Amino acid sequence: MAQTALKHPGTSHLEEAQQALRARTRRSQQMASDRAEVINGAMAASGIAPPPIFVAKNQGAMFEDLDGNTYLDTCMGFGVHILGHRPPSVESALRDQLTKGWHYSLRGEDQLAFANMILTASPANERVVLANTGTEATLYAIRAARALSGRTKIALFDISYHGAHDTALIWPGPGSTAEQLAPMTLGHGIPDCVVSDVLLLPYRSPRALEQIAEHAHELAAVLVEPVQGSWPEAEVGEFLQALRSLCDDLGLILIFDEVLTGFRLDFGGAQKRYGVEADLTTYGKIAGGGLPIGVVAGRANLMAAFSDFTGPHGIFFGGTFSGNPMSVAAGLAALQTLRADPEIYRRIGRLADRVRDEFNTFCVGQGYPPRIKSCGSMWQVFFRDEPLGGFDYAGKEAEGAFYLHCLNMGVFIHATHRCFFSAAHTEADADRVIAVFKAALELVREDGLL
């Protein structure tokens, strides 16, 4: 583990950590400036800035950067790599498919095996369509709900993430409270009519249920991320059950976006964990075994919308790469591995519970504000106690310093701050995370930032 250097008089721990990181990541720094000439986009910039780091290779729960430094990965491909990086079952399925080729305009036999596997995730999954990303999956599910209902407004919840298409990018703006949400778009370029076609609701609030009832006549669907990736908490069952029965009473389509929670909280996702079935469900991430995929599954009568766009409620659905053989081969191998070994879920959930409990106990004992929230193997350290309130909050400076110290001590937390354990993480990795987090917080405190 790389250690933070001793503090020199006149410099802060933060400055020392920044200098230490810069000194050991010279090739990454060069790559950052070379790429800045050619590639735009924050996500493409990779890692936490400053200093950005770039990956050379990865294996299990670890990756190596361009300068040969190794890190414990807690991002795991934004939750994709639940079996760790390069799991043998997926790698061998991919090698096998490589020898057969990757044809796009015609289908092979694996899509059927894959679709049958998706059916086993929930009794509500009676039919399946394949796309390329979670973004596409939620876009198609929304389009299908609009076509089927003949209405346009979509109810969705504050601080949910449903991908990068227009309807998904309506977010609570500054000054929003659970009583009064002020919708805004994430970034420009999204027409006002998209904002007015969204009913933004307070997640887990009885007020949301009242608003759904008030607007039922104009709603095409209620779209919910059952456990919010931005604020992962396990105590959501009652709310999801209330949503289900309200949608049943009002005849509304309930869409579960399980792109993140599907095959993560359980093989059957949030639906299995909380005993609630959706009408339409979107999957992605883990379902592709590490390669891009998007899936919409659901009740046969609703999924009929995908059959023929010239039909009465049919939608256009396409995609050159939809159902591509490499993703399907990788996804099938990953899902077979997960299905055969449900103990994985219990084990990685326990790792997250332990990190959360030990870290939170430490913080309470020391009087430090941060807390870990988690649901199963999804977890995150928070330096604020309120999900709303925008992107600026009191603990932001301490948070930035904390993550930088973690990186300097060899534990990588992506700039989204979302963390995931995988089957490749061990008890020793959890111990290391706890030790690094405690040490990082002490450095932040000594700098007077906590």
Ligand SMILES: Cc1ncc(COP(=O)(O)O)c(C=O)c1O
């Ligand atoms: C719940 C949820 N829905 C949709 C998406 C979008 O998926 P993708 O990034 O594959 O487009 C994400 C991605 O993080 C997600 O977490």
